[in-house]
Each structure stands twice: as structure tokens, then as C-alpha cells.
Amino acid sequence: MSQKKDQPYHVFHKLPPGDSPYVRAKHLQLVEKDPEAAIALFWKAINVGDRVDSALKDMAVVLKQQDRAEEAIEAIKSFRDRCSKQAQESLDNVLIDLYKKCGRINEQIELLKQKLRMIYQGEAFNGKPTKTARSHGKKFQVTVKQETSRILGNLGWAYMQQGNYMAAEVVYRKAQLIDPDANKACNLCHCLIKQTRYTEAQSVLEDVLQGRLSGSADPKSTNRVKExxxxxxxxxxxPSSLTTIIPNLEGAFLEGLDDLVNLQTKYRSRRLPIFEEISPFRDQLAC
Structure with missing residues (x-):
């Protein structure tokens, strides 16, 4: 504890050094716990060009925490052109989360599809095979393959919210082929249940029950499988009941996902290894 006390103030509180509007905003956010005042200073930081990338993202996060997600969406759309190219992917991730919170599912789906197009074109991670991500203050590496599976999982969830279980099923199956885990298996099972395909739904859970998938031992996964x-x-x-299934209107796009997980590509390219596993599906993603 004494060692922590010997640390500089900004290091101890995990604040950037200095006394600029952005630094003061972070102090209000993290130390003073005054979100409204922090938002005002984040706005000032953006207007004066002080660490705009971080200021816009952090302000959007605080606005969401204050149940002002719609304002956060408009702020990102209005000011992201002031941010660097490197910040755009991170802002997209924040925007997707905001769309989800606001129930703007169509916009969420379109942005997720756009991110898949970026992966195909080699623009994800700024052309690098991995990126450094943070969760609960810890850093870890994410591969392009893991990111592809994550985006597909989010896309499947968005289709589920629309009641489009046919499209969600296709997307979850593709995601599982790339990077399988217990959570997506449970969501795929749910899609099959909604289509009254109970035997298939049970078989999907077998891999979770046998502990073959990542996250199988997680208590949340175990409880969900039981449910x-x-x-x-x-x-x-x-008694038999009929479930209304929304027609799948994403045919061309979903057909294009077959190429995303095609491991039989006969040519090599200068793209990252993940792209050597992807046959052209640009036209379908453009739909």
C-alpha cells in the first residue's frame, strides 16, 4: 500500500499527466465521480482539439452511463471526422454498443456488416494481424479470426432481436466454424428452438455438455444449458405451438458468409493469413 502512496497522483488514479481540459475531464470522471461536469469538459476538449480521439470516445461512454445514449450517438456522428483514422474502429465499437442500448437494431446490423467488409478488405486492426484490447483494466491480444467471430456473434444477436431466427442461425453457425464457444452455441440452440427444431437444438448443446467449447465450464453457460x-x-x-418466423431477407449477404469460412481457397495472396481462408464475398457483403 505504501508503494502505491509513493506513486505520482496521476499514476495512482490512472490519469493522464497535465492540466488540459481532457485531463481535468478524466479527473472529474474517475476521481470526483462527477459525470455531468466531466461531460462538459470532454466537450471543451473536443472543441479545442485536446486529445479528440479519447475525449469523444470517453464522453460517449459517460453519456451512455447517464442514459443519454442517443446524445452519444449524435456526438460520435457529428465529430468523428475530427478523429484520427486509427480511432475510427474503436468509435465504431462504441457506436454498435450504443445502437444496441437504444434498440436501433437496423443501424447496428448495418455497422456490423460494414465491419465484416473491412475485415475482408484488410482494413481491420489497421492492417495488423492482432490488436491490443482492454477489459477491466487488463490488456490482451485479439486476432483477426477472433474479431471476425465476435462480430458474427453480435450480428447473430441483432438478428435475434428482430425475430429473424433463420438469419441468426446461419450467422451463429459461421461464427462457430471460425472460433467456437459455449455462449454462441447456446444462442444457436435458442434459434433452433424458435424454429421448433428441438432435436437439432439438443445436439448443439452436446459440445457444451461435454466441455469441448471455450467457456463450457463457466457457471453461466452451465446454468443456461440446463434452462x-x-x-x-x-x-x-x-401441446404443439407454432412460432412465427420472420422471413429471411438477408439471403445474398448470408450466402456470402459461406466464403468467409471457406478453408479450401486454392490461391494465396498478400493479405493476412485469415484472408487466405476467405474467398471473394465482397458483392454479397455490399448488399
């Missing part, structure tokens, strides 16, 4: 199996049992034993 899904119970739901299937009740539906199979109860």
Missing part, C-alpha cells in the same frame, strides 16, 4: 434443455423438454411434452 435450454428444460425448455426443450417442456416444449416437446406440451
Amino acid at each position: 435450454l434443455l428444460l425448455e426443450i423438454e417442456q416444449l416437446q411434452s406440451g
Whole structure:
């Protein structure tokens, strides 16, 4: 504890050094716990050109925490042109989260599809094979393949919110081929249940039950598997009911995902290794 006390103030509180509007905004956000005052100073930082990349992103996060997600969306759209090229991908991630919170599913889907196009074109991670991400203050490396699976998982979830379980099923299956995990398996199972395909839904859970997937041992996954199996049992034993399925209107795009996970590409290119596994699907993604 004494060692921490010997650290400079800004290091101890994980603040950037200096006394600029952005630094004062971070102090209000993290130390004083005054979000409204922090937002005002983040605005000032953006207007005077002080660490605009970080100021815009941080302000959007604080606005979301204050249940002002719509304002955060408009702020990003209005001022992202002042940010560097390197910041755009991070701002997209914040925007996707904001769309989700506001229930703006169509815009969320379009942005997720745009990010898939960027992966195909080699623009994700600024052309690098990995990027450094943060979670709960810890740094870790994310590969392009992991990012592709993550985006597909988010896209599948968005389709589920629309009730488009056919499209969600296709997307989750593609995501599982790239980087399988227990959470996406449970979501895929849910899609199959909604289509009254109970036997297939049960089989999807087998890999989770056998501990073959990442996250299988997580208590949340274990509990969810039990809930899904119970739901299937009740539906199979109860009176038959029809589930209204929204027609799949994403045919061309979803067909293009077949190429995303095609591991039989016969040519090599100068793209990153993940792109050597992808046959051209640009036209489908453009739909």
C-alpha cells in the first residue's frame, strides 16, 4: 500500500499527466465521480482539439452511463471526422454498443456488416494481424479470426432481436466454424428452438455438455444449458405451438458468409493469413 502512496497522483488514479481540459475531464470522471461536469469538459476538449480521439470516445461512454445514449450517438456522428483514422474502429465499437442500448437494431446490423467488409478488405486492426484490447483494466491480444467471430456473434444477436431466427442461425453457425464457444452455441440452440427444431437444438448443446467449447465450464453457460434443455423438454411434452418466423431477407449477404469460412481457397495472396481462408464475398457483403 505504501508503494502505491509513493506513486505520482496521476499514476495512482490512472490519469493522464497535465492540466488540459481532457485531463481535468478524466479527473472529474474517475476521481470526483462527477459525470455531468466531466461531460462538459470532454466537450471543451473536443472543441479545442485536446486529445479528440479519447475525449469523444470517453464522453460517449459517460453519456451512455447517464442514459443519454442517443446524445452519444449524435456526438460520435457529428465529430468523428475530427478523429484520427486509427480511432475510427474503436468509435465504431462504441457506436454498435450504443445502437444496441437504444434498440436501433437496423443501424447496428448495418455497422456490423460494414465491419465484416473491412475485415475482408484488410482494413481491420489497421492492417495488423492482432490488436491490443482492454477489459477491466487488463490488456490482451485479439486476432483477426477472433474479431471476425465476435462480430458474427453480435450480428447473430441483432438478428435475434428482430425475430429473424433463420438469419441468426446461419450467422451463429459461421461464427462457430471460425472460433467456437459455449455462449454462441447456446444462442444457436435458442434459434433452433424458435424454429421448433428441438432435436437439432439438443445436439448443439452436446459440445457444451461435454466441455469441448471455450467457456463450457463457466457457471453461466452451465446454468443456461440446463434452462435450454428444460425448455426443450417442456416444449416437446406440451401441446404443439407454432412460432412465427420472420422471413429471411438477408439471403445474398448470408450466402456470402459461406466464403468467409471457406478453408479450401486454392490461391494465396498478400493479405493476412485469415484472408487466405476467405474467398471473394465482397458483392454479397455490399448488399
